[in-house]
Amino acid sequence: MKAIATAGWGPKTKLVLSEMPAPFSLGDEDVLVEVHAASVNPKDWKLNYHLAMAATPLGTRRLPPLFGDDLAGVVVDKGTRVQGLDVGDEVYGMDMRLRTASLAEQAVINQQRVAKKPKSLSFTEAASLPLAALTALQGLRKGGAEQGKTVLIIGASGGVGSLAVQIAKYLGMQVTGVCSTRNLEFVKQLGADAVIDYTQGDYRKSAGAFDIVYDVTSYETPLTCKVLLGENGHFISTGGQGLSMVATPLYRLLGKKANSVVVESYREDLGYLTELVELGALHPVIDSVYSLVDSDAAYARNRSGRCRGKVVIEIRS
Ligand SMILES: NC(=O)c1ccc[n+]([C@@H]2O[C@H](COP(=O)([O-])OP(=O)(O)OC[C@H]3O[C@@H](n4cnc5c(N)ncnc54)[C@H](OP(=O)(O)O)[C@@H]3O)[C@@H](O)[C@H]2O)c1
Structure with missing residues (x-):
């Protein structure tokens, strides 16, 4: 099968289209998916950049094809204990565990991390959702999202933020x-009720x-963000970089309301996202589409x- 592999080492690591065997051992609880589309998340290149930095000219120059968590495609085989999914089902999902590399023509994914894709979405649209929409949903939940509450979403235009705005509105938030x-x-x-331009000075004041x-x-x-938090205000961070990785857990240890999101893929949550899409409350937001060779x-x-x-990234058109 065709899949993306890494070539080179350090910051110059390149993603190259490679021909490789489909070495999948299908576990009892896994499905094998013919991948139609996958999407890109900062985690992929952040993690792989660090792995690549760890590789030396004397060590491994060829890192495993770790790229890609999100996928949308068709089930072509399933393990003996898989329930609720059948060969031929159109699915979407994501798995952060490194064995599922979705930038490939086929990928194995545990049944708990995948769900039937919304019927109204193309594979390309569906592949854009799992990791980012689950992060949006799980972050809002951690913050105690509920009708009537106010939420400030910093980074509202990006992969996670554009979905968090829509989900928060669906939940009845300001x-x-x-x-x-x-x-x-x-x-x-x-759907945001108000917008703030971060380029026009320190809006926090x-x-x-x-x-x-x-x-x-x-x-x-x-x-x-202290000044932005009300008396019982809850700070939530995606915590993917910098000081926040340390400051948020420390703040929490001090008994304050602060959490980092560590996204996890659950079939129930994907099912919930499917409902929101079918209700017309959640729309994929796609910045750009590439083919596998242009990964x-x-x-x-x-x-x-x-x-x-x-x-x-479209794998089959
Ligand atoms: N912990 C987890 O489980 C988890 C899960 C998913 C993502 N993450 C992390 O969450 C972060 C965001 O992910 P993402 O996929 O949403 O990233 P993304 O799509 O790359 O975010 C890009 C967006 O961020 C906006 N932006 C950049 N600087 C900004 C600023 N100072 N203030 C407000 N907006 C700004 C950009 O808008 P402009 O061009 O207008 O500036 C752009 O629309 C990443 O660090 C990622 O690693 C963590």
């Missing part, structure tokens, strides 16, 4: 999105206080940090 000038109208169209501050950029910490360019686009929604 949503304020933080984004740059070029994305103000876009974030309003996603005047934005007011919120029940939940969901920092999707993971640039902020509970301390930098390197797709990752470069994601690494730019300027994506409006998700980057998707």
